[in-house]
Amino acid sequence: xxxxxxxxxxxxxxxxxxxxxxxxxxxxxxxxxxxxxxxxxxxxxxxxxxxxxxxxxxxxxxxxxxxxxxxxxxxxxxxxxxxxxxxxxxxxxxxxxxxxxxxxxxxxxxxxxxxxxxxxxxxxxxxxxxxxxxxxxxxxxxxxxxxxxxxxxxxxxxxxxxxxxxxxxxxxxxxxxxxxxxxxxxxxxxxxxxxxxxxxxxxxxxxxxxxxxxxxxxxxxxxxxxxxxxxxxxxxxxxxxxxxxxxxxxxxxxxxxxxxxxxxxxxxxxxxxxxxxxxxxxxxxxxxxxxxxxxxxxxxxxxxxxxxxxxxxxxxxxxxxxxxxxxxxxxxxxxxxxxxxxxxxxxxxxxxxxxxxxxxxxxxxxxxxxxxxx
Ligand code: DGJ
Numbered sequence: 001x002x003x004x005x006x007x008x009x010x011x012x013x014x015x016x017x018x019x020x021x022x023x024x025x026x027x028x029x030x031x032x033x034x035x036x037x038x039x040x041x042x043x044x045x046x047x048x049x050x051x052x053x054x055x056x057x058x059x060x061x062x063x064x065x066x067x068x069x070x071x072x073x074x075x076x077x078x079x080x081x082x083x084x085x086x087x088x089x090x091x092x093x094x095x096x097x098x099x100x101x102x103x104x105x106x107x108x109x110x111x112x113x114x115x116x117x118x119x120x121x122x123x124x125x126x127x128x129x130x131x132x133x134x135x136x137x138x139x140x141x142x143x144x145x146x147x148x149x150x151x152x153x154x155x156x157x158x159x160x161x162x163x164x165x166x167x168x169x170x171x172x173x174x175x176x177x178x179x180x181x182x183x184x185x186x187x188x189x190x191x192x193x194x195x196x197x198x199x200x201x202x203x204x205x206x207x208x209x210x211x212x213x214x215x216x217x218x219x220x221x222x223x224x225x226x227x228x229x230x231x232x233x234x235x236x237x238x239x240x241x242x243x244x245x246x247x248x249x250x251x252x253x254x255x256x257x258x259x260x261x262x263x264x265x266x267x268x269x270x271x272x273x274x275x276x277x278x279x280x281x282x283x284x285x286x287x288x289x290x291x292x293x294x295x296x297x298x299x300x301x302x303x304x305x306x307x308x309x310x311x312x313x314x315x316x317x318x319x320x321x322x323x324x325x326x327x328x329x330x331x332x333x334x335x336x337x338x339x340x341x342x343x344x345x346x347x348x349x350x351x352x353x354x355x356x357x358x359x360x361x362x363x364x365x366x367x368x369x370x371x372x373x374x
Contacts, residue, residue, distance in 0.1 A: 040104035055339035083142035130204035151202025194225035312345035
């Protein structure tokens with residue numbers, strides 16, 4: 001950051017340390033580097049809570065758990081410790097050495113509980129388990145109690161599948177499509193080749209987010225079918241299970257890192273492609289109902305570096321409380337050499353005259369300066 005003599009940031013004009021610097025090291029109130037990757041933010045009773053993956057300096061497994069920080073201004077964050085800790089018990093689904101990714105916490109006004117969903121991979125199995133974990137707490141800073149993990153919607157078919165669609169999907173066999181990306185394979189995936197394979201045991205569930213709509217209904221949005229297809233699945237009223245109602249979005253489109261928000265009557269989803277830890281060009285979708293149809297639009301990233309999403313991958317869209325059109329796109333700039341040393345890229349979403357979201361690079365910006373009424 002460039003400093004003027006009076007202590008104002010020369011880049012965004014805001015006082016001292018009151019700005020967010022995308023891609024730079026972000027320290028907490030104690031001066032330690034914030035360790036909350038693949039995260040999400042919850043606003044509750046006047047405070048923001050940032051939950052994220054606590055990552056070790058080396059390696060890809062989870063050794064600590066999900067961390068939580070709190071803030072009143074979205075710039076200065078206090079380390080509130082470990083919200084959900086790994087278990088020391090051998091055989092526990094969240095045994096130390098598992099992989100916990102992309103935790104998202106929502107508040108359930110009916111049960112007065114904080115509910116965490118996260119992507120869970122079982123210890124020693126790489127990314128094969130593809131499960132979602134559920135945890136619950138009485139306080140936003142935890143401790144969260146692990147409830148269970150599963151693959152969503154076992155025995156269920158998408159809500160928009162007719163009987164004929166189901167019959168057709170059941171006839172598809174993976175062994176008939178040994179080569180991926182052929183026109184026949186693409187059609188079979190769209191028709192439910194992998195969906196049908198996974199109906200008995202539940203859909204695979206990797207990169208994910210959670211969205212609570214204005215009516216209090218919550219949805220788990222995740223990469224299913226070997227990361228080829230997104231699912232939007234409705235949660236039960238306590239947010240701890242599935243109602244069985246779900247739809248697929250962009251079958252075969254290879255979308256990861258789903259983020260979602262609603263502005264006016266329009267739902268927007270910003271996702272990434274599927275290139276491991278390496279950045280790629282984001283995608284965007286729009287719908288007037290969470291159930292679709294979802295229309296695909298170009299990436300919202302604009303300007304230099306847009307083709308690699310400013311070297312980042314989305315994780316959450318944070319609605320700034322009480323600010324009309326106050327939305328922050330949260331992303332990770334992954335460093336697979338040391339995931340702990342990955343950076344955060346937070347940018348305000350701006351809206352074009354046509355109402356379409358746009359993300360432009362800023363070296364430095366301040367929520368207080370950007371959002372009037374914040
Ligand atoms: C990309 C995903 O978005 C990340 O969360 C992580 O699962 C990596 N893939 C693992 O390669």
